[in-house]
Amino acid sequence: MNKIKENFSIIAFSILTLIVLVVFGIFSEQFLTVGNFLKAFKHLSITAISALGLTFVVSIGHNDMSFHYFSCFSAMTMSWLIGLGFAPVPAILLGLLPAVLFGIVNGVAIGTFKLPDMIVTIGLGSAVYGLAYIYSGGSYIYRNFQKSGIMELNNAVVLGLPLPVIFLILLYVGAWVLLHRSVHGRRFYAIGGNKKAALYSAVPVKAYIIAAFIICAVLSSFTNMIQIAAQGKGYLKGGLMLLMPSWAAVFVGISIFKKPTVYGTFLGAFLISIMQNGFTLLAVPFYFMDFVIGAVLILSIIISSLEMSSGSKKVKKGAQNGAS
Amino acid sequence: MVPAKTIVKTLFKPNLILLWVLFLMVFFFSTQSAAFRSVENLMEVLRSCGIIALMVLGVTWIVASGETDISFPEIAGFASMMTALLVKNGMIWGAAAVLAVLSGILYGLLSGTLITRFRFPALIATIAVGSLAKAVANMINKGQPLYLQSIDPTVQFLVYGKVLGVPVLFILVVVVYLLAAWIQDYTTTGQHLYALGENRKASLEAGIKEKKIIMSFFALSALLASFSGVLLAASFSSGQPRIGGSFFIDGLTTVFLGAMIIKAGKPNVLGTLIGAIIISVLSNGITLMGVPYYIGSIIKGLLMIAGVAVIVLSKRGIIK
Numbered sequence: 001m002n003k004i005k006e007n008f009s010i011i012a013f014s015i016l017t018l019i020v021l022v023v024f025g026i027f028s029e030q031f032l033t034v035g036n037f038l039k040a041f042k043h044l045s046i047t048a049i050s051a052l053g054l055t056f057v058v059s060i061g062h063n064d065m066s067f068h069y070f071s072c073f074s075a076m077t078m079s080w081l082i083g084l085g086f087a088p089v090p091a092i093l094l095g096l097l098p099a100v101l102f103g104i105v106n107g108v109a110i111g112t113f114k115l116p117d118m119i120v121t122i123g124l125g126s127a128v129y130g131l132a133y134i135y136s137g138g139s140y141i142y143r144n145f146q147k148s149g150i151m152e153l154n155n156a157v158v159l160g161l162p163l164p165v166i167f168l169i170l171l172y173v174g175a176w177v178l179l180h181r182s183v184h185g186r187r188f189y190a191i192g193g194n195k196k197a198a199l200y201s202a203v204p205v206k207a208y209i210i211a212a213f214i215i216c217a218v219l220s221s222f223t224n225m226i227q228i229a230a231q232g233k234g235y236l237k238g239g240l241m242l243l244m245p246s247w248a249a250v251f252v253g254i255s256i257f258k259k260p261t262v263y264g265t266f267l268g269a270f271l272i273s274i275m276q277n278g279f280t281l282l283a284v285p286f287y288f289m290d291f292v293i294g295a296v297l298i299l300s301i302i303i304s305s306l307e308m309s310s311g312s313k314k315v316k317k318g319a320q321n322g323a324s
Numbered sequence: 325m326v327p328a329k330t331i332v333k334t335l336f337k338p339n340l341i342l343l344w345v346l347f348l349m350v351f352f353f354s355t356q357s358a359a360f361r362s363v364e365n366l367m368e369v370l371r372s373c374g375i376i377a378l379m380v381l382g383v384t385w386i387v388a389s390g391e392t393d394i395s396f397p398e399i400a401g402f403a404s405m406m407t408a409l410l411v412k413n414g415m416i417w418g419a420a421a422v423l424a425v426l427s428g429i430l431y432g433l434l435s436g437t438l439i440t441r442f443r444f445p446a447l448i449a450t451i452a453v454g455s456l457a458k459a460v461a462n463m464i465n466k467g468q469p470l471y472l473q474s475i476d477p478t479v480q481f482l483v484y485g486k487v488l489g490v491p492v493l494f495i496l497v498v499v500v501y502l503l504a505a506w507i508q509d510y511t512t513t514g515q516h517l518y519a520l521g522e523n524r525k526a527s528l529e530a531g532i533k534e535k536k537i538i539m540s541f542f543a544l545s546a547l548l549a550s551f552s553g554v555l556l557a558a559s560f561s562s563g564q565p566r567i568g569g570s571f572f573i574d575g576l577t578t579v580f581l582g583a584m585i586i587k588a589g590k591p592n593v594l595g596t597l598i599g600a601i602i603i604s605v606l607s608n609g610i611t612l613m614g615v616p617y618y619i620g621s622i623i624k625g626l627l628m629i630a631g632v633a634v635i636v637l638s639k640r641g642i643i644k
């Protein structure tokens with residue numbers, strides 16, 4: 001009985017996922033097919049990779065409201081380089097450079113100078129988003145997109161799996177090892193738990209904060225590049241839609257496992273994405289998807305707090321509020 | 325007699341730096357553009373800061389009490405669609421506005437409940453509620469704007485009218501803000517709100533009714549956001565489901581810039597009003613100078629980071 005109580009959220013979440021799968025399976029013939037699952041995973045990889053980066057920032061107890069703006073800038077940099085005639089791989093790597101730079105700026109401002117994270121990330125995000133307009137003034141970049149091969153980033157199939165899904169698996173396994181099977185992971189959580197205690201335990205706190213913001217910026221930029229490759233044109237506002245689902249995925253994960261985890265984030269992203277996929281198959285219009293995000297979030301909040309009120313565990317608040 | 329040196333020192337205190345920035349900005353744009361310095365344009369600047377100033381007044385207090393609200397732009401978008409829908413179906417403007425505001429408040433109550441009852445971080449609760457509001461706003465007309473034939477003259481007057489050359493909207497904003505400033509600085513609610521922001525546990529032990537206050541702030545924020553949504557519907561002659569996105573950055577920038585004025589680091593209503601004017605001056609001046617508008621977003625971002633750096637570092641005594 002105690003076991004059930006302890007794992008209430010996990011059980012409730014599994015039942016919820018099962019119900020979702022069964023209901024969509026009944027209403028849509030295509031839903032429970034291999035082809036559809038590959039498609040769903042391809043769609044999932046976009047938000048899941050971005051949410052993975054955010055998991056690191058939340059695990060050190062900070063907020064990031066800028067990664068989606070950085071991803072716009074990086075993806076536009078990549079599109080611009082493609083337009084200049086660069087090959088896909090150098091264009092992607094060079095495009096990720098500014099993301100690293102912005103991650104460092106975020107990390108130094110928040111970790112080293114201890115400025116409030118909400119203000120810094122929104123300020124820097126706003127500035128970088130404005131800067132992203134310099135490449136094309138806000139219009140699409142089409143040049144060289146078809147012939148450069150950049151679209152393979154989304155379309156290629158390796159070992160029977162779409163390339164984005166391969167990235168999804170590799171990045172999640174890598175992040176799982178980093179956060180849950182290495183000393184670095186302990187340190188991320190230590191900083192999130194108590195910064196001063198971590199510092200006195202000889203954890204290089206500042207370096208880890210910078211690292212978390214770099215990981216967040218780079219992963220969201222990379223996932224936006226996949227999205228741009230899927231669209232077949234450099235599109236400035238493409239990255240903006242990453243913000244809400246990424247936060248939602250991370251927090252659904254927190255409400256299941258009581259702390260930001262790699263597997264929790266994955267399950268959160270999975271639940272949201274599979275529901276969006278199911279509704280798409282049922283021909284529900286696109287603007288309904290925000291409703292799915294909101295509803296899943298609220299439901300997971302309530303499930304998680306039901307468990308708390310039964311009094312077994314305490315939620316470890318992942319995010320502190322910024323402007324203090 | 326206060327020595328002149330002290331007066332000069334007071335004028336250059338870190339918490340007044342953004343006022344100087346505003347002053348220099350107005351001065352600079354005035355020298356660069358004849359169109360900017362005309363009285364008519366300056367009044368237009370004041371008018372156009374009105375809607376955003378109303379939208380983020382509640383957010384100011386929410387942030388000051390240590391919470392976050394990012395659902396306000398979506399609630400405004402929802403209220404603009406709701407108003408348009410009701411007016412389109414033959415309701416008079418006044419009733420439509422009241423109904424839109426009342427239904428907007430429901431979102432605030434929902435965020436408040438999720439935060440106070442279910443103890444989840446405000447950021448995530450408002451992300452959830454914002455997503456719901458956005459989705460409902462889009463459902464009203466299948467994701468399309470809803471255009472209106474006519475605007476009620478009273479509402480028209482509220483948005484575009486002038487009394488003695490001063491925009492009515494700005495007068496309304498000043499009245500609301502003065503009232504809010506009084507509540508903030510001369511009532512116990514105001515004291516409680518900063519106490520909550522300073523130390524949540526200590527405030528609870530001191531008997532401050534945290535849940536009630538937080539709940540009412542979120543309801544207030546939703547009320548003001550929906551009211552500005554009604555004004556948006558009037559000023560665009562349409563309901564715009566996706567208007568929210570454009571107010572997200574500007575709204576939070578306003579609050580955070582305002583936090584650096586007067587109370588050095590704490591959001592306060594007069595600061596927010598000045599923040600709204602700064603943003604309005606910036607976008608107006610940049611448009612009139614023919615500079616691409618995205619330069620404005622770069623300047624705003626840098627201003628915010630520089631401002632918070634000055635305030636935080638001066639508090640630690642690194643900058644004097």
